[in-house]
Amino acid sequence: MSEPLVLGIETSCDETGVGIVRGSTLLADAIASSVEEHARFGGVVPEVASRAHLEAMRPTVGRALETAGVGLDDIDAIAVTAGPGLAGALLVGVAAAKAYALALDRPLYGVNHLSAHVAVDLLENGPLEEPCVALLVSGGHSSVLLVPQVGGEEVTELGATVDDAAGEAYDKVARLLGLPFPGGPPIDRLAREGDPAAIAFPRGLSGPHDPPFAFSFSGLKTAVARWVEGRRRAGEDVPVADVAASFQEAVVDVLTAKAVRAARERGVGHLLLGGGVAANSRLRALAAQRCAEAGLRLRVPRPGLCTDNGAMVAALGAQLVRHGASPSSLDIPADSALSIEDVLV
């Protein structure tokens, strides 16, 4: 039997993503983003995102099919992000996926957004038939996972953020510095001109008695705000590039240190990066450096596949089909708080 042709739908936040894969081969990755509509609000407005998903769904499916050069009748299975994410936004994608599955008489797979961020690596870097540690960082999540098999049904969370996600801290610091939303790309750009050692911002939860794989970015965000306010009150210029570089260094230092430590302690040979923040150039560079020093192999998809997309959902769906997982029923909910360890709903 040839590899399954899977259509994946992603609507957990502000990107309407539709991807098509055959097995582990990427055929199409169509995206419609409503990010510009959210920019002036300084964050994603759920109702605005949900309205945009409804408008974009059919055209985005159409573009994906055209790019892949296949018709809906050729599709073997439909996969969709069932959670976690924004409830109203998820619901649009889940309802669409159910409708396609029902009308085409194909199996439906409601999958975990975070596991999809891990599975997308298969499209670029091929099979990884051994356990790995995955560092998932985005605007909504920051977690260290133990993944016995990429695209499998088992995932164990070793640690996660106790407050803000890393991407959220980027957005808040960007706003403080007068930079646009989303904050990751402008801070990343500005940081290249700054000195990452200029200001000693705190590394959250890095003490000897702190949980080894948990993160905290709320205190860091406040520390940056205090520092910047102090400068402004003293009537001094804020060295924006230095603040950006020093903040970014504090984030990626903790992320990479904990992820590398998890991989060593668990005796695995690979560290995998995923999620929107994995598109950050400094995170990628420091992860590469530290993995090399620790004798670990680093797997990280290209930036376009790190941010939310439909191809990652299709990639996970294809693995579930391959492993003979039972399809989801047509009455599955969209679960905004879906546990990271529930790969398939």
Add this chain to the structure above:
Amino acid sequence: MFVLAIDTSSAAVSAAVGPIEDPHALVIRTQVNARGHGELLAPTIADCLRSAGVTPAELHAVVAGVGPGPFTGLRVGLVTAISIADARGLPTYGVCSLDALAVADRRVLVATDARRREVYWARYADGRRRDEPSVSRAEDVPLEGCEAMVGAGARQYAEVLGLPLLDGDYPDLRRLVAAAAERVLAGAPSEPLTPLYLRRPDAVAPGQPKAVTP
């Protein structure tokens, strides 16, 4: 000529399948669950298809109530209608959901629950809508020219509105299909299913970040 009809503009999750030529032969399934649209709609459609002995490939058109109604549930119905139509290459036809509550031979106010102490409403005479659908507080709804009222919003604010209340709280899919029948039978061009939100998203642009130091 078989049609699929969907309305999720109210607390009712409704679907129907059957011949467009004979609304009385429609198989209709309705479940009332204001937060259940996402979970209930697809199985309800599957049930209608099974009971009517119709496969998705045998459908000719999809008719959907485009609201007004609470946004989240309304979108479930519309994206479902759009996606099924896309999958089978079918035309879609939209009907104002309030029209599926109007009683043909009465001068009625149709009012449905808009939450936030408001109703979605329109006035009808001889089965025709006289107003653009609106959203407002019950006490602000004009009652001139109405002899009766119908809909879950009318029931909820019966004392404020004060007209005789007719039966039927939710859109009736027979009426919904009938409202689109002429277009479906004539093979009219497919219509975009644009939701009648009637309200803007709640969102305000932020001011300056709050200071963290006193």
